[in-house]
Amino acid sequence: MTSIASKSYLSRAAIAFGLALLASACAKSPSELDSSLAGGAGAGGAGAATPGSAQDFVVNVGDRVFYETDSSSLTADGRSTLDRQAQWLSLYPRYTVTLEGHADERGTREYNLALGARRAKAAYDYLVSRGVSPQRVKTISFGKERPVALCNEDSCWAQNRRAVTVLNNAGS
Amino acid sequence: MRRGLVERLVTSLLTHMRAGAVALVGLAAVVAPASAELNIDISQGTVQPLPIAIPDFVGGGDTAQLGRDIAGVVSADLKRSGLFATLDPASFVDRAVNPNALPNFQNWRVINAQALVTGAITRAPDGRLQADFRLWDVFAGQQLTGQQFFTTPENWRRVAHIIADAIYERLTGEKGYFDTRIVFVDESGPKTNRIKRLAIMDQDGANVRYLTKGQDLVLTPRFSPTTQEITYMSFGNGDPRVFLLNIETGQREVVGNFPNMTFSPRFSPDGQRVVMSLEQGGNANIYAMDLRSRSTTRLTDAAAIDTSPSYSPDGSRIVFESDRGGNQQLYVMSAGGGPAQRISFGQGRYSTPVWSPRGDLIAFTKQMGGRFAIGVMRPDGSGERILTEGYHNEGPTWAPNGRVIMFFRDAGGQSGGPQLWSVDLTGRNEQRIPTPAFGSDPAWSPLLN
Structure with a gap:
């Protein structure tokens, strides 16, 4: 167990490899892993997230991709995050996901609703192209309604131009 | 010159809002209409606000406070329009003026009021409020308009907005926007x-x-x-x-x-349709739905974001x-x-x-x-x-x-x-x-x- 947990300290660039190891070591019993580690996931800090947990997904896989201003094109970073997400989702088929598309505040409300939808669709298409079943993925746009960073600078707006992959049955 | 207060029923105003109805009656002129018209030309880029005096509407008993409140709302509406300079009541020679009497125009000329609004709030026998007002051209010494309203007491702000609209319309030649x-x-x-x-x-x-x-x-x-x-x-x-x-x-x-997601709705001017955007695979197209037949019509078909539709008034x-x-x-x-x-x-x-x-x-x-x-x-x-x-x-x-x-x-x-x-x-x-x-x-x- 500890060896598996330590794998999660790997950088994101190496995570795909780490996940491959994890998969080969524990491929038959991710749910057993979950139950055996249940309750301990939060105690060891971010890196100690239980494999297959929502925390594992957010911290070790990356739950979001970012976009340039007024663009829905996936960046290289975004594609590699989605690659990891696709791989992780193939390991944990019990999850369905909602892709939430968001825009920064520097646009008008109606257009940003459509732009968020376009961003969610771009991430959806990529996940499906990497083998995630379309039945497992739903999209929604929040436009500029749910920012995460609040300064009047691009450092914040860049964090808000995002598509977030939300696990739907993470509580189960 | 002076004639009876209420001569003819102009129209009866029915509001669709629960707030209740306001009935309007025209007030006949106390004096003959002015020949040289007092007006504001709002088609020009810069407008000199028209100095207007709006003393408290006359009231008695429980309508005294309402008379002050209504005059205050009329005054605030006109002032916010930017077209009127509402004169400070502290400068008024006459504090409250019976709308059914001819004002002493000289007392308003000395404070440079060009227009004067006089009004009264009384309680009608059936418990409703009766609001009378007249708009005067101070320098010509003429009445420009006069109206009378009946409404329920909780509706008093609407009466004030309707009076402000009547003043705005009489002096600008265009409909007001205060009763909105x-x-x-x-x-x-x-x-x-x-x-x-x-x-x-x-x-x-x-x-x-x-x-x-x-x-x-x-x-x-x-x-x-x-x-x-x-x-x-x-x-x-x-x-x-x-x-x-x-x-x-x-x-x-x-x-x-x-x-999928629909957004950015707006009614057609006749109220029979709603036009809106529908999100489809990362694009947004515009659809109209007929509210009676419930049938929908696709209006745009572009690989693009088409949104914020708005009808021309016709x-x-x-x-x-x-x-x-x-x-x-x-x-x-x-x-x-x-x-x-x-x-x-x-x-x-x-x-x-x-x-x-x-x-x-x-x-x-x-x-x-x-x-x-x-x-x-x-x-x-x-x-x-x-x-x-x-x-x-x-x-x-x-x-x-x-x-x-x-x-x-x-x-x-x-x-x-x-x-x-x-x-x-x-x-x-x-x-x-x-x-x-x-x-x-x-x-x-x-x-x-």
């Missing part, structure tokens, strides 16, 4: 998880009433032409859709049976925004769809077009150089003018007379939020409209009377 309401989005809570409620209020910010409770994220409410219904977007339970809400009964329904055309040419620009098409003609060609991005109720202009939001402006252009794209600009101004809506535009302004930042503002068509007279919390997405009703 605003539907908007009330915003509270942290910016990362804003609670948004639909709210409705009088155009001056009074009588705020909440139409939703805040569980669902709601956006972009718009009035029907009858002002009894609004259409808006709600996220519901993760399923964002356009809704209709009857503001009197509270009855709510989804508009159309669409598979219902024949629709202006909308599209990024089909690369970024957001304004286009006009027939109300039945078909080819669209681009009308915006300046620098920057153009969005949220709204056709003026007069038909002569289209208001829009314009983004350029990291700033957000509110502007207008003619329906053929000519004559673009910016009315106000800054860090963030968005979402214009027209007063029913097409002379004033309301919008929301946001300074941004962690604790910042949007506020409602208005600006004249001339770009002058910016006014903040008070709201209990942050406010956005205003939509102006038609005249209620």
Whole structure:
């Protein structure tokens, strides 16, 4: 167990490899892993997230991709995050996901609703192209309604131009 | 010269709002109509505000305070229009003037009042309020208009707004916009998880009433032409859709049976259709739904974001925004769809077009150089003018007379939020409209009377 947990300290660039190891070591019993580690996931800090947990997904896989201003094109970073997400989702088929598309505040409300939808669709298409079943993925746009960073600078707006992959049955 | 107070019934005004009815009676002239007309030409870019004196309306007993309050609301309406300079009551020689007597004009000339409003509030035998008022041309010594209203006491603010509209119309030659309401989005809570409620209020910010409770994220409410219904977007339970809400009964329904997100709704001028955007595979196209037959018509078909549709007042055309040419620009098409003609060609991005109720202009939001402006252009794209600009101004809506535009302004930042503002068509007279919390997405009703 500890060896598996330590794998999660790997950088994101190496995570795909780490996940491959994890998969080969524990491929038959991710749910057993979950139950055996249940309750301990939060105690060891971010890196100690239980494999297959929502925390594992957010911290070790990356739950979001970012976009340039007024663009829905996936960046290289975004594609590699989605690659990891696709791989992780193939390991944990019990999850369905909602892709939430968001825009920064520097646009008008109606257009940003459509732009968020376009961003969610771009991430959806990529996940499906990497083998995630379309039945497992739903999209929604929040436009500029749910920012995460609040300064009047691009450092914040860049964090808000995002598509977030939300696990739907993470509580189960 | 003096004649009887009430001579003829001009019309009876029935409001569709629960607030109740206001009945109007014309007051005959105390003196013959003026020959040299006192008026304000509001077609010019700069207007010298007309000095007007509005002493407390005369009342007795329980109507004395109402007389003061009504005069105060009339005065505030006219002052906020930017067209009137309301004179300080401290300068008045006569403090309260019986509207059924000829004023002592000399006492108003000495304080340079050009117009004078006199009024009285009394209680009619049936318990209703009776409001009489007259508008006078001080220098000509003539009555310009006089009216009498009956209404229930809780309706007193509407009476004041109707009187202000009558004064505005008599002196400018154009309909007023004071007896109107605003539907908007009330915003509270942290910016990362804003609670948004639909709210409705009088155009001056009074009588705020909440139409939703805040569980669902709601956006972009718009009035029907009858002002009894609004259409808006709600996220519901993760399923964002356009809704209709009857503001009197509270009855709510989804508009159309669409598979994906619908948003950016607006009524047709006859109230029979709702036009809106439907999200489809990363694109957004414009659809109209006939509210009687429930049939839907697809109006645009572009691999683009087509949104913010708004009908011309005659219902024949629709202006909308599209990024089909690369970024957001304004286009006009027939109300039945078909080819669209681009009308915006300046620098920057153009969005949220709204056709003026007069038909002569289209208001829009314009983004350029990291700033957000509110502007207008003619329906053929000519004559673009910016009315106000800054860090963030968005979402214009027209007063029913097409002379004033309301919008929301946001300074941004962690604790910042949007506020409602208005600006004249001339770009002058910016006014903040008070709201209990942050406010956005205003939509102006038609005249209620």
